[in-house]
Amino acid sequence: MTLPAHARTVIIGGGVIGCSIAYHLAREGRRDIVVLERSKLTSGTTWHAAGLVRRLRPSATLTRLINYSIDLYGELERETGQATGWTQTGSLTLATNPDRLTNIKRQVSLGRAFGLDAEVVDAARAKELWPLIEVDDVIGAVWSPSDGRVNPSDVALALSKGARARGVQIFEETAVTGLQKKAGRISGVEIGDHVIEADEVVIACGLWSREVAAMAGAHMPLYACEHFYMLTKPLPEVQALGMGTHLPTLNDQDAFLYARDDVEGLLVGSFEPHAKGLPLDRLPADFSFDLLDEDWDHFMPMMENALRRIPALERAEVRMLLNGPESFTLDSQFMLGESPEVPGLFLMGGMNSTGIALAGGAGKAMAEWIIAGEPTMELNEADIRRFSPEMNVLGALEARIPEVLGRHYDNPYPGRSMDTARGQRRSPIHAGLVAAGAQFEARGGWERAVHFGSEAAHLPLSFGVPAWREQVGHEVDACRTGAAILDQSAFGKIMVQGPDASGFLNRLCAAQMGVPVGRIAYSQILNERGGVESDLTVQRHGPGAYLLIVGSGEVVRVMQRMRDTRKNHRVEFTDVTSGYAILGLAGAQARTVLQATTNSRVPDLKRFCFAPVEIGLARGWAGRLSFTGEDGFELYIPADMAMTAYEALIAAGATHAGLYASSSLRIESGFRAFGHELTPGTTPFEAGLDAFCAFGTGFVGEDVLKGHQPQRRIVSILFDSPDAIPIHDEPIYFNGRVVGQIASAAWSYRFERSVALGIVSAALDRLEAQTVVDGFEVEIACTRYAAKASLKPAKECFA
Incomplete structure (x- = not known):
């Protein structure tokens, strides 16, 4: 031939x-x-x-x-x-x-x-x-x-x-x-x-x-x-x-x-x-x-x-x-998908000794992606867009990959993290967190503080009651009644500017982007099938200037989605993640502590609004929102001034909290997270987020969602027994048959038992009619545990 x-x-x-x-x-x-x-x-x-x-x-x-x-x-x-x-x-x-x-x-x-x-x-x-x-x-x-x-x-x-x-x-x-x-x-x-x-x-x-x-210049x-x-x-x-x-x-x-x-x-x-x-x-x-x-x-x-x-x-x-x-x-999962750097170039590899077992299914998934232009099934954990170019550093690969093979048979405990190639990306306040006793996990190349206290409060890892449960309880309490700093600097930040910025974002995002300057909008980015590609908050800084805050692992996929959506819009977008720190300040004392750092008056903000703020010697802006569901702020500070702002907050009485505390509070509050409850196969209607869809703006996926009747729903779940300790993916039963799976789970310090978010396809009429529905079971390690479910957040519906 x-x-x-x-x-x-x-x-x-x-x-x-x-x-x-x-x-x-x-x-x-x-x-x-x-x-x-x-x-x-x-x-x-x-x-x-x-x-x-x-x-x-x-x-x-x-x-x-x-x-x-x-x-x-x-x-x-x-x-x-x-x-x-x-x-x-x-x-x-x-x-x-x-x-x-x-x-x-x-x-x-x-x-x-x-x-x-x-x-x-x-x-x-x-x-x-x-x-x-x-x-x-x-x-x-x-x-x-x-x-x-x-x-x-x-x-x-x-x-x-x-x-x-x-x-x-x-x-x-x-x-x-x-x-x-x-x-x-x-x-x-x-x-x-x-x-x-x-x-x-x-x-x-x-x-x-x-x-x-x-x-081809692809990573x-x-x-x-x-x-x-x-x-x-x-x-x-x-x-x-x-x-x-x-x-x-x-x-x-x-x-x-x-x-x-x-x-x-x-x-x-x-x-x-x-x-x-x-x-x-x-x-x-x-x-x-x-x-x-x-x-x-x-x-x-x-x-x-x-x-x-x-x-x-x-x-x-x-x-x-x-x-x-x-x-x-790097993370022991294979990769596939279209290169974020080079359109039309599709990549598949790194099979981690499972290539023969996966070849049939993964080859089908890749073929469908090529034909459809986007994934046709749930592939987040294998999606190549989880890797940013910064992670394609040869020194990191040489250090990490032998550990990946060596830990192939490790038990996948909650809290497990790799030991090699650490410290690649660090928050601007990393040194302060280290001094405060932070225990870190490596996530997407970032060092993320998961909780505070000695290593004895982290080890040994376990599928049962973790060593950190008591310590995280103190941090949860601080997020409710005190003023707890949650380092969110790993969140992605994308600046969008241009005369067509508003129209472009109304096409990209499901929520209405034509909000006043100084407002923050929560939204999802959807695919053509109406599934969630990302969720984010969008700040309007001027008539043609917006700042998008996305999850720490979502920058590459969002930037690619923006390039695919731009077409003739007169707009530019830039990844400015490394330019800013984000410090969450959660709790009933958050405003008092923030005011104590400055002689300037902290603005009296309504929820989902932002304004300039001075914090010690630093100048940034504060948004009135918190991913914990508790009262508080997100503080956005140029990276070179973040440490002085952090020091001022600590001097004013702020304490620390990590990801485990914020996760517990997030799940209690019913907040969905991309990669857990929200996936490219989950619609806003299934997630209970359809109220954030601005129909009539022409957003991607709008036509598919008109008249959409969800056949499954995301629910809050509370277990009857404190002995139930789910992690994720556990099957949910109703009337003796499997009707769904757990997406996220954590220990609830409010209820002194596990709370979870799951997606179910049964009892939907009862869930719509009743605040709480009993009769669910979740199987954990071959033992079933009774649970109740609700469409409302756990902290609002479970007494």
Whole structure:
């Protein structure tokens, strides 16, 4: 075949991900698709992947994508005649301590929301399912009979065969040497002297994706690590199973191990705590179907764990220690989506050792995004727009990514945070927070103060009562009755200016933007389906000047949405996040403390208004609002004066509060948050925010929402028992069936039990007619807890 001069879509990468995207694009009717592979199909990470596929995952999104993958892999052979090697072996996950058992039970409960069949079993049953293991230290396990495994290369070949049958052209031994743009948009792919002009380009080339994206000036923060698994020669204990009989996949996460049978022997792999990063300059340019050197010194601690769990390994003859590179991301979730920097360039990678399991579902999600121009399913945790360019710093990737692999099997405790690549972005008052005893978590590159007090008030992490509960209670009390500083400087700030600023924002935002100067409007940004892309507050500083305050992880997605919406509007917008600090000052004494910092009179502001204010030696402005739901202000101060303002507030009697306190108060107040209750699949009507929609202004999504009758609603939930400690995603039951999931949860110091926000699709008539509806249950780690629900905020309706 001859390389074409033009293609509708060019996909770079012929592994399982690139083949899946091509297959799904073609299946959806897209034509004129080209796949370019620098070597042979499957020659990268795909060929040496272990091929394990587990349905139960820690999140709803991952669970949906993997379940689709499994269904697809079972169908591909019938469609294409190419075997995928799909074998339903089931999987067995062991627990050797109470927290691990709680974690795997939580996954079982989440799975029930999707109708997945999984069973909690004891050590004796685990031994029956996997006769080769030692179970003296096992306190429980989860048996998932519908899990299995595939042959990764065969899956990719089946996908490529299905794609070819639908007209996709695939070129092997075709290395991309450059990417072209016109007017900032992707326009072509260079292969030496040849150029394929393209309407859109997809990068799905595994380890090399970051470097290929950089050819177009796009950011794709991922990095490679060495990943090990051992293969043995045949073992009598495995041979005794008989031809065609397989052991379940074994997951011993407390020992950092996974295992399965392989050609009458065993495959034993690890996610070792001290992983090895891999700079790509260590790989030869023609690295293809290759492996890295064996490193038995590095693998030996994992081997010792394996010998304790599977004593038969002592008699095994090792066939090889496979060391293959894989790519990981900063937060251990894969990435996909359109590049925020380069329109028309789509990126997918950083699969974090779940590429085979995710390939089918993620390839479908990417194909639909390309065709629709925006995501068609809930993909926030994988959306590439969660990463700002600042996070694509090589030094941060080199430090963080080995920790990501090493903590792959960590329990996902509330409060868990990575230890490496810390301090990248710090608030202008960071030094003051450190001196006050702040405990920080890294979120989106920012150091965020979650609570105050010694480390003893933070550790140990737990799924039960956290060590910080009492300390956060003091901070909650300060937010109500005192004057508590909440550092919100990580919030994004975007300045919008120009003669068409008001009209542009009325198109972008659902709320009315034609407010008087000095007013603040709360709004959502919606997509064409009426789903929430972001929520924000908008300050009008002049006839053609606005300041948008968005969530700390939303700047990239909002800026992209603004570029897509601008069209002929005479308007400019600038990310000014680093230029200003935002200090929340919450509590009944907030005004008194603020007044004590200055000889100038603090303006008597109505809610959602702002005005200039002096704070000690600093000058900024104050807005009358608080994300806690309590009385107070948000103070906006130039970054270089933020520390002096902070010092003046402390001298006047202000105290500190962190994110855990504000989260508890937010949920009590029923305030929705993007990425939790608000998602691109949630409408303002479902969220109870339709009153903020200014119909008639022509905002994006308005036509879809006219006459919208929601089939589900966001509700406040209060548990009957103080023993219930939800985190998020737990299934909600009504009349014995799953009707929704928890979105956010926290301990309520007002009610001395957990309070949550969830979305439900049952009892909607009763919820409209009654203030409080009983009869709901929430399943947490396989135990159901009674709860009541209301459309109103918890603090207003639960006595």
